[in-house]
Amino acid sequence: MGLLKKMASIFGIVLIAVSIANVEFGALMSLDPPQKLILARLADPGCNSDEIQKDLDSGDMNDCATSPGVWDAPDLLLLLEGCIMFLTSFMRWPRKGRWAKRVRRGAVVSGLIFCGVALGDSFDLLPGTSSGDLAELLPFPAPSVAVQIGIFAIGIFLIRGPKYRVDYSSKSRTDEQKRDRQIQDIDLAYKKGGNLGSLAKPSGSKGFTKYKTVGDLWGQQGLALFEDEFEGGMRDDFGASVGRTCHLCTGEGCSGCGNTGVIS
Numbered sequence: 001m002g003l004l005k006k007m008a009s010i011f012g013i014v015l016i017a018v019s020i021a022n023v024e025f026g027a028l029m030s031l032d033p034p035q036k037l038i039l040a041r042l043a044d045p046g047c048n049s050d051e052i053q054k055d056l057d058s059g060d061m062n063d064c065a066t067s068p069g070v071w072d073a074p075d076l077l078l079l080l081e082g083c084i085m086f087l088t089s090f091m092r093w094p095r096k097g098r099w100a101k102r103v104r105r106g107a108v109v110s111g112l113i114f115c116g117v118a119l120g121d122s123f124d125l126l127p128g129t130s131s132g133d134l135a136e137l138l139p140f141p142a143p144s145v146a147v148q149i150g151i152f153a154i155g156i157f158l159i160r161g162p163k164y165r166v167d168y169s170s171k172s173r174t175d176e177q178k179r180d181r182q183i184q185d186i187d188l189a190y191k192k193g194g195n196l197g198s199l200a201k202p203s204g205s206k207g208f209t210k211y212k213t214v215g216d217l218w219g220q221q222g223l224a225l226f227e228d229e230f231e232g233g234m235r236d237d238f239g240a241s242v243g244r245t246c247h248l249c250t251g252e253g254c255s256g257c258g259n260t261g262v263i264s
Contacts, residue, residue: 009089015082023075026068031056035065040074107158114155118148 021027026034029049035056041047047064055062120126122145131147218224243262245251253259 005089008085012082012085012087012089015078016086017082019075019079019082023068023071029065031065034068036068036070037065038063038074039078111155111158111160114151114158116155118152118155121151122148 023036026036028037031049031053041064052062052065121131131144135142135144135147246257246261246263248254248256251261253261257263
């Protein structure tokens with residue numbers, strides 16, 4: 001998970017905690033008795049703990065606070081925003097198959113609709129509810145142009161979408177290089193008389209970390225007990241040297257091979 005996704009998930013958890021603590025417990029401001037704050041009015045003059053407590057003590061109503069336990073539209077919107085930000089940090093859109101195409105088409109169509117709504121509202125071409133009315137539902141004060149920009153940004157994100165194409169070529173090249181290195185290490189182990197080399201490093205298989213050579217592994221596992229006579233003979237060190245037929249005399253014996261017929 002990237003840094004931006006981690007920050008988005010943390011911010012989503014904060015929004016969820018703030019909405020629940022405010023509505024259910026009235027814990028955002030130390031008041032007696034606890035009151036739920038109307039977050040959209042916190043920037044208004046007189047919306048501080050002293051003024052609200054003074055109205056509560058005198059029995060008057062205050063426009064910045066109300067009884068806890070009541071979920072209004074701004075509170076639900078704040079909770080929904082937190083849940084979306086938290087869940088989208090872990091969601092993965094499908095990248096292959098029929099569902100990937102459907103999701104991609106739906107995202108493009110929805111993005112075009114969002115962008116069209118934002119542009120139409122900026123030119124006052126939409127009937128009914130405007131961005132100014134939507135701004136009233138936000139738990140914090142925001143101008144209508146900010147709502148338009150937010151809707152347009154959501155549309156652009158849906159049109160662009162995440163990175164759908166998966167580059168498999170780089171992964172396959174990495175696997176081929178790793179396999180080639182392993183083959184080279186095995187060949188080098190045979191050339192060095194059974195020295196495992198890099199294959200004996202702790203980064204390899206844990207079962208081989210305590211063995212330095214093939215002979216150590218062979219003896220520790222007791223594999224010699226399962227050899228037949230032919231296999232045992234292949235492993236015997238008989239101490240003899242194998243020569244080749246002398247090319248000067250074709251094995252007849254001459255001064256070049258010391259009259260032995262072979263060259264060691």
